[in-house]
Structures are given as C-alpha cells and as structure tokens.
Amino acid sequence: MRVTLSLTSAQHAAIHTHLFPGDGREAVALMLCGRATSPGRAKLVVNEIVPVPYDACQRTDRRVTWPTSYLEPLLDKALRRGMAVAKIHSHPGGHLHFSKVDDEADAALFGSVHAWVDDSAPHLSAVMVPSGAVLGRAHHADGTHGELHHVCLVGDDIRFCRPPAGASREIPEFARRHAQAFGRGTFEAVRGLRLGVVGCSGTGGPLVDQVARLGVGEIVLVDPDRVEEKNLNRIVNTTRADIGRPKVEVLAAFVERLGLGSRVEAFPHDLSDPAALHAISTCDVVFGCMDGVEGRDLLNRLATFYGLAYFDVGVMLDADGHGGIGQICGSVHYLQPGRSSLRGRGLYTDGMLEAESLRRQDPAAYEDRLARGYIRGVPEDRPAVGALNGLFSSLAVMEFLLRLHPSRLDPNGGFATQTFSLTAGYWENLPDEGVDEALARYVGRGDMVPFLNRPHLDMLARAA
Ligand SMILES: [Zn+2]
Incomplete structure (x- = not known):
C-alpha cells in the first residue's frame, strides 16, 4: 500500500508558524485528515489543524509532551466522519527522522487512536524541520507503521517532500x-x-x-x-x-x-x-x-x-x-x-x-x-x-x-x-x-x- 499526504501551502505555513515559535524548543499540532482510497493507494488530506498551545505542553529541544485532552474532540470527529487523526511535531535541530523518543510516544498514541477509531485505516505521524520539509509515516491498525511515499504541498508552487533516499538512483x-x-x-x-x-x-x-x-x-x-x-x-x-x-x-x-x-x-x-x-x-x-x-x-x-x-x-x-x-x-x-x-x-x-x-x-x-x-x-x-x-x-x-x-x-x-x-x-x-x-x-x-x-x-x- 502506497500512502501519501497532501496539504495546501496555506495549511503548511500555519503549521510551520506554530511549530517554530523561535525558542528552539519542540512544539506539536494535531490534524484531522480526509481519506482517499483506490486499489493499492491511500492518501490523507489535511482538513483541520489544531495547534496544541505552548503553555499546555512540556517543551524541550529534544521532546514535547502534551495533554491528550486536545486529542479527544478530534477522535470523536474522526470516528463520526471516517477521517484520520494526525500528529505533527517539530525538530528544531533540523533532524528529519523519527527518534527513539518519537517511536515510543507514537506506539502508545496510535495504539489508543486505533482503539478509539476502530476502522482499520491508517492514521498519521509527521515531523517537520525548520526548512519546512516534512517526513510522515502511516500508523496501521495492526501496530505497524510505514513511511509515507511522499508529502505533497499544493500552493502557487507544488512541492514534494520525499523520505531521504538511500543511494540516489541513476537518472535514466x-x-x-x-x-x-x-x-x-x-x-x-x-x-x-x-x-x-x-x-x-x-x-x-x-x-x-x-x-x-x-x-x-x-x-x-x-x-x-x-x-x-x-x-x-x-x-x-x-x-x-x-x-x-x-x-x-x-x-x-x-x-x-x-x-x-x-x-x-x-x-x-x-x-x-x-x-x-x-x-x-x-x-x-x-x-x-x-x-x-x-x-x-x-x-x-x-x-x-x-x-x-x-x-x-x-x-x-x-x-x-x-x-x-x-x-x-x-x-x-x-x-x-x-x-x-x-x-x-x-x-x-x-x-x-x-x-x-x-x-x-x-x-x-x-x-x-x-x-x-x-x-x-x-x-x-x-x-x-x-x-x-x-x-x-x-x-x-x-x-x-x-x-x-x-x-x-x-x-x-x-x-x-x-x-x-x-x-x-x-x-x-x-x-x-x-x-x-x-x-x-x-x-x-x-x-x-x-x-x-x-x-x-x-x-x-x-x-x-
Ligand atoms: Zn521527535
């Protein structure tokens, strides 16, 4: 299954502004995403963004913890509307990868998301770095997760964020x-x-x-x-x-x-x-x-x-x-x-x-x-x-x-x-x-x- 994420440039800019307030510490936002499916393909599309207020979080340069009370209304909407829940947080140091801390936090978070919204379709976790690049992964109902094929930003310009390739392929x-x-x-x-x-x-x-x-x-x-x-x-x-x-x-x-x-x-x-x-x-x-x-x-x-x-x-x-x-x-x-x-x-x-x-x-x-x-x-x-x-x-x-x-x-x-x-x-x-x-x-x-x-x-x- 190839999974992608699409968002508008305006949505991307709003998330970026919230995730990088300039103090060098991590921040987090939640999103409600629409779903698209065709055989072998799934796509999530950002519909609503909920910035988690800075003063509700514990924020350091390596970690952000936040109260799940911000998640509950979104879970409820996701359940009623057949949508996906997404979490996106910042890595102010510019590291575009999921850390061990992220792996542990996401395992717990998406375990309970799937328990609540029990529809076997994936939910999403993403990391953004100061350049605006986004890396995402789909969290599946069986507890596994897989990297998104790409994230597509649609604005005046069209921008793709793809996972950092291993060995760059030869151009045919x-x-x-x-x-x-x-x-x-x-x-x-x-x-x-x-x-x-x-x-x-x-x-x-x-x-x-x-x-x-x-x-x-x-x-x-x-x-x-x-x-x-x-x-x-x-x-x-x-x-x-x-x-x-x-x-x-x-x-x-x-x-x-x-x-x-x-x-x-x-x-x-x-x-x-x-x-x-x-x-x-x-x-x-x-x-x-x-x-x-x-x-x-x-x-x-x-x-x-x-x-x-x-x-x-x-x-x-x-x-x-x-x-x-x-x-x-x-x-x-x-x-x-x-x-x-x-x-x-x-x-x-x-x-x-x-x-x-x-x-x-x-x-x-x-x-x-x-x-x-x-x-x-x-x-x-x-x-x-x-x-x-x-x-x-x-x-x-x-x-x-x-x-x-x-x-x-x-x-x-x-x-x-x-x-x-x-x-x-x-x-x-x-x-x-x-x-x-x-x-x-x-x-x-x-x-x-x-x-x-x-x-x-x-x-x-x-x-x-
Ligand atoms: Zn992280």
Whole structure:
C-alpha cells in the first residue's frame, strides 16, 4: 500500500508558524485528515489543524509532551466522519527522522487512536524541520507503521517532500535532458508522481504523450469515448487501426510501448464513474482536458475535497464552418484547493451547467427548452485543429513544470489564468484572486457519504 499526504501551502505555513515559535524548543499540532482510497493507494488530506498551545505542553529541544485532552474532540470527529487523526511535531535541530523518543510516544498514541477509531485505516505521524520539509509515516491498525511515499504541498508552487533516499538512483538516459533543465529533484518528484488526465482527446492526447516522456510514475486516464475517424486529425499516437477502440486504451497501450516506466490506469468511463473518481482522488496532480463544463465543475470539486493541484486546459476555435474564423484562443487555469474556482473565474455559469446536465439526462426536454429559447445551447462538434490543441496542452505541461521547479522572474501566483489569443495577438496572465467559499469548506474533506456531498454520485455508485 502506497500512502501519501497532501496539504495546501496555506495549511503548511500555519503549521510551520506554530511549530517554530523561535525558542528552539519542540512544539506539536494535531490534524484531522480526509481519506482517499483506490486499489493499492491511500492518501490523507489535511482538513483541520489544531495547534496544541505552548503553555499546555512540556517543551524541550529534544521532546514535547502534551495533554491528550486536545486529542479527544478530534477522535470523536474522526470516528463520526471516517477521517484520520494526525500528529505533527517539530525538530528544531533540523533532524528529519523519527527518534527513539518519537517511536515510543507514537506506539502508545496510535495504539489508543486505533482503539478509539476502530476502522482499520491508517492514521498519521509527521515531523517537520525548520526548512519546512516534512517526513510522515502511516500508523496501521495492526501496530505497524510505514513511511509515507511522499508529502505533497499544493500552493502557487507544488512541492514534494520525499523520505531521504538511500543511494540516489541513476537518472535514466531518456530523462537526462529534462534533468539538465529542471534538476535531479524535479525528475525524482516527477518519477514519484501520480498524475490524472481527464479527457483524452485533442488536448488530453498530446498531454499524455508529454507527461509519459517526462517519466511520470503513475498516469490515470479517464475518458468515455472511442476513437473515431474525425479524431485522427489531432489525437497524438492514434492511427486508423485504432478506430473503435476506447481512447484511454489506445493511449495506455502507447505509454506501455514507449517503455519509459510509467504505470497507467485507464478508465473508459465518464468522470462521474465511481472507480474513475476514486482513482483520480488518490492522484497528486490532475489535468482537465474536457470540452464540457459539467466535468470541469465536478473535477474542481474533487480536487478541493482531495487536495489536488488542478490544471484546466481549454481551446476555442470559433469558425462559421465555411472557412470564416472568428477567433482562435485558449486558456490554461491553475487551481488550488481553498482558492478561486473555475466557476468563480467566470469560465462557466450555472445556466451552462444546467443546460449540459439537462442535455445528458433528458435530451428531449433539452431540445424543447432550446427551441423555446429558454436556455443557451451546449456547443457541439466544434471545429478542431491538432496544432492548436497541442499548443495549449504544451502550455499546461510547461505550467506544471514551472510550478514544480519555480523559474519565473515573478512568483507563480501571478499566473493562475493564462489566456492566449492567436487572432488578437495577446497573452494575458492573471493572479489567483478571491476564494470560492462554497468549495473552501470542503478542503481536505476526503471520502464522505454522500460522495463529494453530492447524492446523485452515490446513486451512480450503487448502480455500478
Ligand atoms: Zn521527535
């Protein structure tokens, strides 16, 4: 079982401030974490932080002891909501490892945590050092514990804390040129990454090609459609022989043939499929490459509940069908849990969501309301050019690399939205402003009933 932890940069900063008050002594905070699970994978996501007050603790430079009265309310919540309890303490001396003192304290603590919250899923202990690096371990119900695969910090930058490697691995030949640009650390982060791509057509296809060639460790593909002849103008690595096969299957087979070590999970389903949702929930990073707005709305919500860094790619080729072009443009949005949303940024409206949902659920009613002028139609069978899709999928992958390996003159915060118009000749960058309050309350909530607090998803799960 590969276990990871995800938290936002804002959560990380709050914990860091509490754990390092500047007096050189250890401090401790408790956390309530949401859970994500898919086969062989588990992820904890920070939902709530409870700093244990300094004056309630006995603190030295080697040890911190604290009253368990701070734990009890969290245990109660964890039990009721199916969540995990986590303890994080500081090592002001900078030692990023669990000491003997920690081993003894954790054995006692997590013994009683498991006795209280008796659901056989892991809880978490972590150490933070002044640099902000975090080392975590999962404490299992049978009394054993294992190091986390990594801790992912999602903010303007995306940062991974991985356990100190033993002997550093040789960089494979195929990745040498990438490592020359972005360094060994970035290559190793990419190697350890679980990355989702939702929508595997015009923009998703070339994006999968690029991330596989970066050497991403795990790639999860979601798309319900099959390859059609009309797709051959733009889906990279598809051929006439692939017509009729699910797009995800064709791309997964390609990544396999590429032979660079990426492991692929392919879901030939809509994102609302329960297995697909769970597989994406245990990712670190997700790319949304969808035309519609319903899928985007769902993915933005999923990314919030499960602490994912979310890149949305969209292209627009506005043409009259007879060679007259209105405009050619596209955008890449980067979204962080607890910040603004695609909806808040005006990418779509509630009316557009409703129209798309109606078309899916009740096509006759949709046509009727469209004819009466009550709703705006959902764009269908738009013109598409592979080169345009490739441009914006490349921009999205570069955006991901620049957040993993910050290299801009200005901070990444100023590049939440990038809109590029080829016809008007402008490239606009906008910062992440405002918070989607309706979503923000679910940051790190993880698995719950109903799934994503959306009852219709549970109905789909039961039907599956
Ligand atoms: Zn310690």
